[in-house]
Amino acid sequence: MPTGLTRDAGWQIGVSRTLPHPPAVVWDFISGPDGIALWLGPGAALAPERGAPYRTADGVAGEVRGYRPGDRIRVTHGTTTVQVALAPAAEGSRTMLRFHQEHLASAEERERRREHWQDVMDRVAAALDEH
DSSP states (O other), X not given: OOTTEETTTEEEEEEEEEESSOHHHHHXXXXXXXXXXXXXXXXXXXXXXXXXXXXXXXXXXXXXXXXXXXXXXXXEETTEEEEEEEEEETTTTEEEEEEEEEEESOHHHXXXXXXXXXXXXXXXXXXXXXX
């Protein structure tokens, strides 16, 4: 099977980075309005309950599939599923942040989403550094 193609989730992409901030700081940002606008889209507001709907200012709609405070958020995003997850690193003073998207249409979409998530990660890291 080609890289990024799975039997169950189709084409998928994951981007992760260890950030020099404690998990609580990263979670507060990524689950707050400014963080959600960066990774999910401007105008989106997420309720921390399974099945809660959302819509971005760009018109992308979806619903919350999982929400574990301090750990991960999983949502549908159009025909795909997006998950943002974090884990403590280096005695809790740093955090590994991961964006994952599955059910992508093709290898080409996978490459576009890889660039998208790398850009999102850069913007999240820069925003956290400004705090």
